[in-house]
Amino acid sequence: MKNHTMKGIISLLMGILLIVGFNQNVLAQSERLLKGSITDSKTGAPIGGVSIFDELTKRSSSSSDNGTFEILVQANSVLVFKHLSYQTQNLATNNKADLQVSLTEIGENLEEVVVVAFGSSKKKDLTGSVSSIGSDNLEKSQISTVSRAFEGAVPGVQFSTNSGQPGSDATLRIRGMGSLNASNNPLIVLDGSPYDQGLNTINPADIENIVVSKDAAANALYGSRAANGLILITTKKGKLGKSNINFDTRIGMNSKGQSDFDKVTDPATFYEYTWQGIYNYSKYFPGRDAKFNAMSDDELRQYAADNLFKANGNALTARNGLGNYMLYDIPTGSTLIDPATGKIRTDAKLLYHDNWEDYFFKNPVRQDYNLSLNGATDKNDYFVSLGYLSDPSYVMGSNFDRFNGRVNLNTQVNDWLKAGASFFYSRSNSDIPNYSGGTVNTNLFTWLNYFSPINSLFGHDEQGNIRYDAFGDPIFDLGTGETYSPYGSTARLAFNGYSPGIYFQKDFNNSKNDIVSGRAFLEASFLKDFKFKVDFAVDNAYSLRTTYANNESGAGARDFQGTIENAWAKSTQLNTTQILSYSKDFGLHHVDALLGHEFRWSRTDNQAGMKYMMLAYDKPDFNNAVGIRSLSGDSFASTLEGYLSRVNYNYNSKYYASASFRADGSSNFRQNQWGKFWSVGGAYRISQEQFLNSVSWINDLKIRSSYGVQGNNAVGANNWTDIWSLANAGNLISPAASITQTGWGNLALTWETNETFDVGVDFNLFNRLSGTVDFFNRNTKNLLFSKPLPESTGRKSRMENSGGLNNKGIEIDLNYVILRNADLRWSVGANASKYRTKLVSMPQGVGSKDLDGNFVQGNYLRGPGKDYFNLYLYRYAGVDQATGLGTTFKTLKDGDDLTKYPGSKVGDMVKTTGVDGTRYELGTTSPDLIGGFNTSLNYKNFDFSLFASYQLGGKIVSLSYQGLTGNSIGRGISTDLLNAWTFENTSSNIPMRMLGGTNLGSMPLGGAAGQYSDFALFNASYLNLKSITMGYTFKKEQIAKLKLEKLRFYVSAENLFFISAKKGVDPRSAFDDGSGVSAFGFPQARVVSFAVNLTL
């Protein structure tokens, strides 16, 4: 498969090279000497060191210190003027004898056109808060989906990903959490129309620019859907000039990009640890059996050694959590642990020790090829691209690859009519095992962490050799006796009957997605100032998900002799807009306005079936299974209609005002379908004032502010009505209908509204320091609140419009050019955001008297006026110095037995070793600061860039750490536990090692949300070195002979370095809700690639 792909791409490339080769006929023409001078567009100062290159003759020259230059040209020569600190300019010589060239310094391009909702605007004229990521940034990172480009890149945008699955989209959130039960996802607009198919379907190489639009004035025109911000993606267009073919290839290696917790991996240490735990339990545990009190220390040591595989708290059971796994050979009649020392016998011989990570992890090759063809004349432009990405994961069973094709065409049909169309196809193929977390048998990382180093991967015989079956294949250990033990049958602590070795090699969860997407528009200009544009977009997605559970091992084999499930889905979105716009200048006054209508229809149909009982091995196809287990199907449709209008006014590019209004109707509601949304905004470019003209170091200074109301309807199609679901209570042969109500509708349900205020400053000083500072205040009202109902009503919740939420924050983005001359350009950039999410009000009836009207939700105490992520946990109080037990804090209340706490009274805080601790508010999980920084350095033809992201403050609960610090016998453990409290080591914060019993320190009540202490609560700060790129671009004259326009070699690394407050904790796996992360997630990958980019 992969080979075919490679061959296809290479032959295609060859073909294109050939065609292009034929076209490269240069006709000899007469030459003449052209003279000219180059100046700075703003200051008028001459610029030296500008390289000048003739595209036609391939001759080059450069400007002298006084800005003058000479070069031999032909009549139709096109000159390219290049300087590290200025924007490259192409100029036709057009028989001119003397060429005056003015170059614009990089970083100051206020004339740059930025895409905004339903149109575009010059950067200087923006009144809203927008940030952008350009293709130059995208090209520097090796991401399979552009959603990962946002990490630390744009102020106000938060990034979260709970899976290292290649190709899986990260979740993005703009300016905090604005909704509780409706969506918090920003609206993605691709080339003018909303796009629901996921960012991972778009080839990052096709993207020209991404604009993140954050405030009300900017988003008002998408009023109802842009409450969570707007991400506008523009794909590449053909560029004026000669046709180009660009080929970019990256070949790299994927590997695990993050460290695990430090775990005990050595079997000897693990056995010794277990012995010590059993010994301590019988010697010190307050609830130990009376029989232990009568035993001497020597007897207890002997007891622990004799019963290493049997002791289970007070009891001796058939086997304990070690599951009889005995990796050592010891003399008959002896014990593995020498009772005198507590260490492994010196004569014990290790028979086997399987390295699971070696087996499951590898360093596969990542390949990324992109080929594009583009060009433009004054009437037509085109961009055609093909891309292939193969991004296998470093871990078994996980893979992603994608083909992309795109055609973008625009044409000026005649003097009044413009038309354009784009066509896009993407096919992605993913193997997505269930590695995203949780202590489930389908998560490989659970196997790698939760099980102890003595659990074996293969079945081993008495000599420790791997056992083979009659067919010569290795026998995997299923935890059901496959491995020999002198003490009896071996059995794993959990997931018996499964082997990850078989499971993750044979089973799969494959997803194939085909996206066909088209965009087209017609734009007519008439009456001089009017335009009318009709836009039409169709996105079609087809997907087939196949889930296979083999018929040899695991639950699928045991229960069904293998199962295969096929799930088909088709989704279509139609979107059309009609926009009438008007634009006119009256002297220094400028007015533009638009009036429009939008209609969107989307529909999804799906069908899924599962068959079971398979005869052949490894033939995962529907036809190879005989029984039908299930068959189901679903369809959903939704519509949205909007009327929109906007007016912009500015005077002399100094004073700006804008207003917009949109009315939206949504099929997600029934009685209150229509919502009205609006915005006003204004800006003042102080730098345009006369009195600042003389202040040369102020290049630009703008204050802007906006206020607006947006909506959110992303609450699901059926919440307005009561829903009943049918099920089969009989069997497949004789079905019996069973019906239950699954939804409780609310006819009055309507739009959630966001009222957003934004004030910001944009500046550029000394033409070196530019930046933006924004403050925002976002109030969500009529929250779509899934109001929890008391369970005595028999229901869980009901969707209502009630309650309010507030997000406040500040964002800063700074860029500074440190050095700038003809050979060297070095700049740095940094951004930071801070926000807080507060619950303002909540529905009637929520909250309890005992909690002052607040309510508990999982690990949080919530109520009006409180931070929404207000942690409410038990507090670990360290080790009880008398018993070695872990303690939690407790505030004494009426009814407590005060005699247990002499000298304390009601209201005092005491420490308890029992299950009666108190929960306390422990601050917010929201970070104090999130953001990123970058630097880029260009020296002559070398370039270097670095992007990093960070988070400061906030808290995160690690369920993985909690899992690794329990006191059951036989679980994988953190090395922290090796430094547990003892009567000698009294400063340790880890409770005394007493295994098999109950130690209530870290989990006073249990392991679920709301039940544990802050023992596994960590600071959520982190620093991630997102990407580093180093490149060399050949000089044009060096490659002219090869008939190449451009040739660049570069090396690039992604996720090279990551550090967090606790090794093994990745706070990016959740937003503020740092308590919702499942244990043992799928760590991110590291990619290191070598790449070549060439242009013909």
Add this chain to the structure above:
Amino acid sequence: MKKNKLFIAIAALSISFSSCQKLLDLDPESRLTQDDIQEVVKRNPDKILEPLVTALVSQVNDYTNINSVDSKNYSVNNLLLSLKGNDMVLAASASWLKADYEMRAYREEASPRVQIYWGTFYRYIYLANQILNVIPEINEDDLSSANKSILRYKATALAIRSFAYTNLMWLYQDDYLMGGQNKLGVPITDASAAAKPRATAQEVWDLVLNDSETAVNLFKKINGFYTASRTDIDGSVASSFLVRAALTTGNWDKAINAANDVIAVYPELFNEVEYTTSGMTLLSKETIFGYEYTSTNGKGTSSFPGWMNPKSEGGYGGSQGHWMAIDQRLYDQIAASDYRKKNFLSENTGFKYPTSGAEVTFEKYYSLKFAAPKISAAIPEYNHNEIFIRVSEIILAKAEAQLRANKDSDAQNTLFTLVSKRDPNYVKSNQTGANLFDEIKLHRRIELWGEGGHEFFDNKRWNIGVNRTSSANHTEKLVVPAGKDFTLQIPLDTELNFNDYIQEQNP
């Protein structure tokens, strides 16, 4: 200029053309709406009521408020209660069920354990109320076949409602006769989403008795007191619920009469072979109400048989190694000639799981009571039938009611009808009073060991605490005196947080 005017006209037109309010009214296609339901009810109420009743009964089999492997459904939830007593030993477990067996974090308001029962039984109540809401007004004396089925639905809903409230009262308040009578009960709710205050215990028990009596009478009226099926709710099931409620509230005569009704239609007990080799999965003879496994409703490795059958390959209580045993003290009290003793191992016994070949040792006292053979080769042991009510329980309840109504000789006779079948050497008791009561208690503990959480509820009724100190095989020698520790608190996170009307929590 004409051209331009045309454009403006087209533009204005096309902006307004697609406005069509109807496009925004989309009804769910893949689900039934209230309108669909009402339409069917209007034409043929059977078509909705029958599936609703089916759903309600199936919820007893598979609904649970917190779906975890140790709280899978009603019967597994009962196992958690059985472990909080004297008679069942958690003989081997590395982690699962240990907290329950050690009686940690099971009754505090923040503990998830208190949410399980509350949410599960209130779910049954909600569904029952919903059925009662949908049932049209009919003349109950007109016993046309259409009316008969409507009366059956009503009786079923009432029976399950009484069953659910009984369990809630058993769990969330002290025993009626041990002081619970004058305390608060649980909220009495209806089919609306309205939160309700705690009713008094008396009010709830009145409702329970009224519901179950009404259900029994309705079933009798439609000739549905006894149906051959052991998986549907019939009059004998409702009557069994009535027996439980009457026994709890001290309505001895009511309990005796209801028990007599049931015993009359279930004359046959399991014989020795059935009792000792079927793993309590037979849906025949003495089984009044149970669950039948089908390929679409299997509950997997953590089902009740999965937990309780040590020979179940793959089951949590099978090859996964969480094994239960009977307390040595109770075992020793079972007469050697009593075949019920055969359900527990008299010595260490080796066992080999057939598929994996793993060899294990089941130790003395381990329970094989629920070790049922496979239904068929393709169905694993953990997918099996379950029994919720057996007539043995009803006989023992009758004996207890007779004793407590001071009808000692009747009680001796009733006890004899059961125990003489279990133990051929059993001689009719000549004990009276407290001694006879002790004998009835003993046989109830033996007969119902491991079933339905009975020991937990019986201990409350009999004011017995947990004291395992003198047991030879209890692994956790716990002492918990009878009283408040056996009454759960009302869940904080799922009830008190959202119900302003409940102002008083259990201590």
